[in-house]
Amino acid sequence: MYLAATVAILVTMALALARALLGPTVYDRVLAVNMFGTKTVLLLSVIAYLYDRPDFIDLALAYALINFIGVLAVLKFVQDFTLRHKDAEH
Amino acid sequence: MEVLLDIISWVLLVSGGAFVFIGGVGALRMPDFYTRMHAASLTDTLGTILVLLGIILQAGFTLSAVKLLAVMVFLLLTAPTAAYALANAARLARLAPERRALDD
Amino acid sequence: MVTLFGVFLLTLLVITAVGILRAEHLFVAVMLTGIFSLQMAAMFFILDAADVALTEAAVGAGVATVLLLGALALTNDRERPSGIRPWWPLALIAAATLLVIYATFDQPRLGDPDAPVHQHVAPWYLEETPRLIDVPNVVTAILASFRGYDTLGELFVIFTAGIGVLFLLANPSKGGALSLSQSAESQGLRHHLVPRVVGRLVVPFIVLFGLYVQFHGDYGPGGGFQAGALISAGIILYALVEGESMALKALSFRVLAGMIAGGALLYVGVGIAGILLGGNFLDYSVLSADPVAGQHLGILLVEAAVGLTVTGVLLTIFHSFAARDQKS
Amino acid sequence: MMEYLGLYNYWVFAVLLMLGLYAVISRTNLIKKLIGMTIFQAAVFLLYISMDKVEGGTAPIIQSHMPGQLYSNPLPQVLILTAIVVGIATLSLGLAIVIRISEAYGSIEEDEIRKMDNA
Numbered sequence: 001m002y003l004a005a006t007v008a009i010l011v012t013m014a015l016a017l018a019r020a021l022l023g024p025t026v027y028d029r030v031l032a033v034n035m036f037g038t039k040t041v042l043l044l045s046v047i048a049y050l051y052d053r054p055d056f057i058d059l060a061l062a063y064a065l066i067n068f069i070g071v072l073a074v075l076k077f078v079q080d081f082t083l084r085h086k087d088a089e090h
Numbered sequence: 091m092e093v094l095l096d097i098i099s100w101v102l103l104v105s106g107g108a109f110v111f112i113g114g115v116g117a118l119r120m121p122d123f124y125t126r127m128h129a130a131s132l133t134d135t136l137g138t139i140l141v142l143l144g145i146i147l148q149a150g151f152t153l154s155a156v157k158l159l160a161v162m163v164f165l166l167l168t169a170p171t172a173a174y175a176l177a178n179a180a181r182l183a184r185l186a187p188e189r190r191a192l193d194d
Numbered sequence: 195m196v197t198l199f200g201v202f203l204l205t206l207l208v209i210t211a212v213g214i215l216r217a218e219h220l221f222v223a224v225m226l227t228g229i230f231s232l233q234m235a236a237m238f239f240i241l242d243a244a245d246v247a248l249t250e251a252a253v254g255a256g257v258a259t260v261l262l263l264g265a266l267a268l269t270n271d272r273e274r275p276s277g278i279r280p281w282w283p284l285a286l287i288a289a290a291t292l293l294v295i296y297a298t299f300d301q302p303r304l305g306d307p308d309a310p311v312h313q314h315v316a317p318w319y320l321e322e323t324p325r326l327i328d329v330p331n332v333v334t335a336i337l338a339s340f341r342g343y344d345t346l347g348e349l350f351v352i353f354t355a356g357i358g359v360l361f362l363l364a365n366p367s368k369g370g371a372l373s374l375s376q377s378a379e380s381q382g383l384r385h386h387l388v389p390r391v392v393g394r395l396v397v398p399f400i401v402l403f404g405l406y407v408q409f410h411g412d413y414g415p416g417g418g419f420q421a422g423a424l425i426s427a428g429i430i431l432y433a434l435v436e437g438e439s440m441a442l443k444a445l446s447f448r449v450l451a452g453m454i455a456g457g458a459l460l461y462v463g464v465g466i467a468g469i470l471l472g473g474n475f476l477d478y479s480v481l482s483a484d485p486v487a488g489q490h491l492g493i494l495l496v497e498a499a500v501g502l503t504v505t506g507v508l509l510t511i512f513h514s515f516a517a518r519d520q521k522s
Numbered sequence: 523m524m525e526y527l528g529l530y531n532y533w534v535f536a537v538l539l540m541l542g543l544y545a546v547i548s549r550t551n552l553i554k555k556l557i558g559m560t561i562f563q564a565a566v567f568l569l570y571i572s573m574d575k576v577e578g579g580t581a582p583i584i585q586s587h588m589p590g591q592l593y594s595n596p597l598p599q600v601l602i603l604t605a606i607v608v609g610i611a612t613l614s615l616g617l618a619i620v621i622r623i624s625e626a627y628g629s630i631e632e633d634e635i636r637k638m639d640n641a
Contacts, residue, residue, distance in 0.1 A: 001100045003195065005141055008107030010202055012114030017206055019118050019126070020229055021213045027123050027180040029225045033232075034172045035117060035130050037255065040232045041165060042110065042141050044239055044247075045158060046103075049145055050196070053580060054154035055414050056244050058407070059235075061157055062251045062420075064164040065400050066427045068172035070228055070259040072389055072434045075175040077221075077263045078183050079383070164396065171392040178386060197527060204534040207568075211541045211561050223557055234564055242594035243571045244581040249606045258560075258610055265553065265617040269624040273551040274631050283548040287540045294536035303528025305577035307592070312576060316595040324584060332582040332596040333603065341600060348604040355611035362618040414583060419607045504607055511614045518621060 002050045009043045030074050037067035099147040106140030109133045123180060131173040138165050197304070200240050207233045218273045224262045231258060244415040245333045248407070252420050256427025257508055260434075264515035327489045329412040337417060338493040342476040345496070346461055349503055353458050356507030363514040383435050393435030400428030408501050412490075418497040422504025429505075430512050438516045447513065450506045457503030464495045531572035538565035550632040552620045556613060563609050570598040 013036060020032035044060040116129025142162040149155040210230045217223040231254025238247035302309035319336055327335045337345055383389050408421030433441035465476040473480035478492025538561055545558025574595040582596035620630055627635050 001096075001103045001144075005103040005107040005110075005144070006199065008111045009141075010199060012110050014202075014206060015111075015114035015118045017210060017229065020226060021209070023222070025123055025180075026219065026221055026225070027176060027183075028126060029222055030176055030179070031117065031123070031127055031130055033225050033228045034169070034176065035114070035134065036229050036232050037172075038134050038138060038165060038169055039110065040236055041161060042138060043236055045142060045145055045161060047196075047199075047236075047239060049148065051580065053244075054149060054152070055583075056239070056581070057154050057157040057161065058415055059239060059244065059248050059251060060161050061164070061403065062248060062407075062424060063232075063235075063255060064161045064168065065396060065403060066252065066256040066424065066431070068168040068175070069256050069427055069431050069434065071172040071175050072383065072393070072431065073260045073263050074225075075179040075182075075386070075389070076383055076434055077267055078179040080267060082182055164399070167392055167396065171389055174388045175383075175386070201527060201530050204530060208534055208537055208541075211538055214557060214561065215541055215545050220551070220553055220557075223554065227557060227560065230561070230564065234567065237568065238571050241571050241575045242579060242581045243574060243599045243602070244583070246567075246571060246599050246602050246606065249603050253606055253610050258613070261610070261614050261617060262553075262557075265621060268621045269553065269630050273549070273554055274634075276550070279548060283544060287544040287547075290543070291536050291540040294539065295533050298529055298532035298536060301529060301532050303525060304531050304572060305528065305575045305579075307576050307579075309573070311573050311598070312595050316597050319596055320582065320584075320593055330584045330586070332584060332593070333599050336596055336600045337603065344600075345604060348608055351608050352611045355608075355615045358615045359618045362615075362622055415581070417603075419603055423607065423610075507611060511611075511618075514618070515614075515621075 002046050006043065006046050006050065009039050009046065013039050013043070030071060034068070034071050037063060037070075041067070095147055099144040102140050102144030102147065106137050106142075106144060109140060110137035113137060124177070127173060127177060131169065134169055135166060138162065138169070196240060200237065203233055203237050203240070207237065218275060219271065220266055220273055221263075221271045224259060224266065227262065228254070228259050231255065245331070245417065245420070248415045248420045249423065252423035252427060256430065257423055257512070260430055260512065261515060264512070268515065268518055326486070327493070328486050329490070329493065331412055331414065331416075333415075334411050334417050334493065334497070338496045339478060339489055342465075342492075342496060345500065346465070346476070349458060349461055349500055352507050353454060353503055356454055356503075356510050359511045359514050363518050384437060386435075390435045393431055397428050397432045400431065401425055404428060408497065409494075411497055412493065418500025418502075419504055421497075422501045423508065425501070425505050426508035426512070429509055433512070433516070438513060442513065445509060447510070450510045450513070453502045453506030454510065457499040457501070457506065460499035460502065461496055464492055464499070468492075531568065535565050535569045535572065538562075538568065550634075552623065552630045552632060553617070555632075556616045556620065559616070560609065560613060563605075567602045567605065570602050574598040 016032045016035040020029045023029060041060045041063045045057060048054055048056040113130055113133030117126050120126040120129050142158055146155050146158045210226055214223050214226045217226060231250060235247045235250040238250055319332055323332045323335045327339055329335050404421045404425035407416035407424055411417035429441055468477040468480055469475055471480040478489045479485035480488060481491050482488035542558045542562030542565060546555050549555055576592055576594045579592040579594040582593040585591055624630050627638055629635055
């Protein structure tokens with residue numbers, strides 16, 4: 001049963017990657033990165049059980065905790081960018 | 091009892107996988123950014139809950155079950171936050187005077 | 195079956211790398227680098243390298259994207275559209291790729307237990323670690339004890355990189371110190387309610403998890419490098435949601451500099467303590483009456499030293515980039 | 523078939539290595555060069571970690587309740603673990619240099635910078 005879930009997650013990863021490569025806007029790509037992140041958390045959890053080494057859930061936990069920092073950094077980047085351009089206009 | 095647990099986690103894992111997959115298809119096929127985000131984030135949370143619950147049932151009352159629960163709780167906290175931040179960034183940039191610089 | 199998963203992931207890895215290369219918008223390249231790092235971490239995990247996967251997770255998800263975006267904000271997020279590319283680099287690269295692939299046919303196939311790598315010192319490490327050091331995680335035992343000298347060198351490379359970034363980006367007109375003004379930009383994401391609340395909620399857990407990884411590294415995947423990257427990711431999150439000045443109030447530059455130097459000094463100090471107690475440099479067996487207990491103490495101190503320096507360096511780099519942002 | 527699948531990791535290593543090198547030698551943008559360098563680095567990581575795998579082995583964290591368990595080789599893992607953190611430290615040093623170059627020349631394209639130097 002882990003195999004079924006793993007295959008589904010891997011295929012979804014490929015779909016997310018396709019979205020990341022196709023774009024068309026940069027936000028689609030950020031969305032794909034975020035999707036890829038949650039899928040990685042799931043993949044690591046499932047594979048830890050597939051390998052019968054449940055103590056490796058630590059890895060999934062690490063990703064669950066810090067994966068969204070990248071997206072917050074994107075928000076701050078865009079915010080600073082728009083701020084700077086407003087400054088430049090005035 | 092064992093068999094029942096196995097069946098339930100089978101159902102949870104497979105339906106979780108299905109939801110994850112549907113979310114992926116939605117993110118690929120939807121026509122514009124905001125609808126794609128909707129597809130991705132909505133099924134993301136449901137798929138996550140189902141898959142992780144399925145594994146937790148297999149783990150039983152162990153330390154790893156607690157860790158899995160923590161993974162689930164943190165994912166449910168952080169994934170919508172990321173979605174919020176992303177939607178906000180997109181909205182900010184659309185309103186921005188220099189929109190061409192950030193559009194692809 | 196797992197081999198097939200590996201093949202699938204590796205194929206995605208190559209596609210992503212090509213995507214990174216073709217992206218003319220550097221912002222897009224950075225996002226694809228994030229995906230690349232996630233794939234690498236999953237691949238490391240499949241190949242039985244849990245410690246390495248945890249390191250890649252902590253560094254790739256938390257720190258690398260933030261630093262790259264910081265650099266883009268300070269330079270230019272677009273690559274100049276190129277005209278006609280010369281053909282010779284591509285031809286050269288294609289030829290070299292074929293050459294390397296030709297060379298791989300002499301490699302033992304993946305997972306071959308008779309491969310030369312597995313014949314030399316590795317079996318000795320695996321056999322002797324329970325007797326000599328008695329920690330379950332052999333990676334930690336090798337990192338901190340058997341090859342502690344290597345790790346000392348790596349620590350000093352990180353130390354030097356941190357000092358280098360400070361030299362390059364610190365503002366000399368203000369006495370060499372970096373200063374932050376309370377401008378609108380240093381407010382971070384304070385007016386965004388959701389990230390702020392969730393961020394404030396999650397930061398303590400990240401730091402707690404970092405400490406767990408630091409001190410549980412003898413028993414599971416973890417250690418100073420992973421913990422340092424995780425804790426700095428937590429503080430970076432705090433800086434993002436509350437503004438850099440708030441993060442600097444929590445851990446000021448003075449404290450960070452103390453952590454960088456203190457970690458390096460602690461590592462060397464443990465080594466010298468070994469000499470003074472009659473052993474060799476970085477020989478922990480003499481640190482306590484019982485050699486195994488001495489090893490445990492030595493590994494604990496050395497990992498703590500690594501964690502301190504890595505946290506200090508990564509945060510110093512982050513704050514240097516952010517402070518540069520304020521000025522320009 | 524399995525004979526070739528067992529070499530797939532090394533082929534991907536070769537391709538990634540050369541893609542990274544291609545980015546470094548063919549692009550003029552300095553940040554792109556640095557990203558190419560990280561791909562090059564990742565390829566080397568992949569080579570080392572591929573070599574550590576032992577068929578039927580598991581991660582080298584000794585399980586006292588499973589005697590006779592095979593373990594993968596811990597040594598390459600130690601080398602790469604430290605290399606990843608060193609990699610991010612050197613990457614940020616490179617980025618710091620690029621930021622200074624950008625401030626001094628107003629450009630991060632190598633050929634433009636060279637032109638300004640020669641002028």
